[in-house]
Amino acid sequence: MPSKRLGYESRKKSFWHLPKVNAVHKLTLPVKATCTSVVALSAILIYVNVYYGLVFALLATNLATLWYYSRNEKPIIAQPGRFHMKYKYNEEQTNNAKYEIICADAVQWLNSQTVLDGYVVTSLPDYSEMQHLTLEQWKEWFTNTVQLICEKMPSDSTCIFYQTDVKITHQAQYGEKKRVVCEEYIDKSYLCQLGASRANVKLLWHKNFLLSYVGAVKFGRPNFSHMLCFGKDKVDKLEQFSLPDVLDRGDMIYPKATGINACLIAMFHCKNAGAKTIIDPFCGKGSILLAANYFGLDAIGVDIGTTRCREAKKMRENSMQHFIDVVQAKSFMAKPSKEN
Ligand SMILES: C[S@@+](CC[C@H](N)C(=O)[O-])C[C@H]1O[C@@H](n2cnc3c(N)ncnc32)[C@H](O)[C@@H]1O
DSSP, X not given: OHHHHHHHHHHHHHHHHSOOOSGGGGOOHHHHHHHHHHHHHHHHHHHHOHHHHHHHHHHHHHHHHHHHHHHTOOOOOOOTTOOOOOOOOOHHHHHHSOEEEEESOHHHHHXXXXXXXXXXXXXXXXXXXXXXXXXXXXXXXXHHHXXXXXXXXXXXXXXXXXXXXXXXXXXXXXXXXXXXXXXEEEOHHHHHHHHHHHTTOEEEEEEEEESSOTTOOOSSSOSEEEEEEEESSOOOOGGGGOOOSEEEOOOOSSTTSOOHHHHHHHXXXXXXXXXXXXXXXXXXXXXXXXXXXXXXXXXXXXXSOHHHHHHHHHHHHHHHHHHHHHHHHHSTTSXXXXXX
16 A cells, blocks of 8 residues: 555655764764774784783774764755756757747736736745835735736646745834834745635645755745745646655856746646746746746746846857756756765
8 A cells, every 4th residue: 555655665764864863972082082092902912912802802893883883973954956857858949949038017018918828937026126115015016916927827827936935124213223123024925825816726736945955044034935836727747747845946047046946847847737838927037938948948038127138138148058057967957976
């Protein structure tokens, strides 16, 4: 029965991954130095008297074993790169894939479309990128934009949002000084789900991408990003590929970009769900669009910043090969090394 098998597997795994916390773990440097001295002494004794020498050697071996295990003690950390995604890259498909950048306000552009002709994969701008809005206005804008994207999505497609939560510091004036009165945690997964529920679409899956290793302490932002996939009447085929739920984000082509591994997971989903075109209404320098072309999918990007639009075009013209090299050497696509 699969459930029993799973239980057995996880017990077995947790046994082998248990840290060796016992007396050996507490061995200190002086103890290790003593072990080394005993080994030296036993060697001398064997030379002088074989019987006493062997007794000492036995003792020394035991101590050396203890010392060896204490040296090999390691904390449990994330093992990035363990998951390997199999996809056969086709250079011709990538070269033939379309890449279009539209310099416009995404909300206006979305409103001008009757139905979107593709699958949306995007990252809405953070509050810090929209200084002209108050926090409450930004939350409303964010939720409304998610709702708009979900409403414009064709019933047989999906939309994916990749968002990182933030902590906002609220201050108040006390006499001449300002003091922190509250640190608000903004959960963008909640805001996405609020917008999607208003558009009456369903959450198909939710993954987390680690920005650093397990156990890392971060300030201002948490150590993970959400990736949420919504659909209307879509049967999600992704489950049959058994993709993991917690992954490492991978390299970024610039700060605040979508991590390469996150782009690849989204593209892998879209490709297998039957997408031909990927739309990123907040494309930035185009990480998601490059990943779309890597999978041979047409890409349409929208961004309000003229510089960003120029950079996104340049990225495709000048850096596509570099992107492919990084994907094939350092992402989930890279062949796992022997250690993995
Ligand atoms: C989080 S970044 C997107 C990063 C992108 N996914 C990448 O990996 O390169 C958000 C982008 O939204 C753009 N932006 C902000 N407000 C916008 C709007 N109203 N319409 C279109 N783009 C906008 C910003 O210029 C910024 O490049």
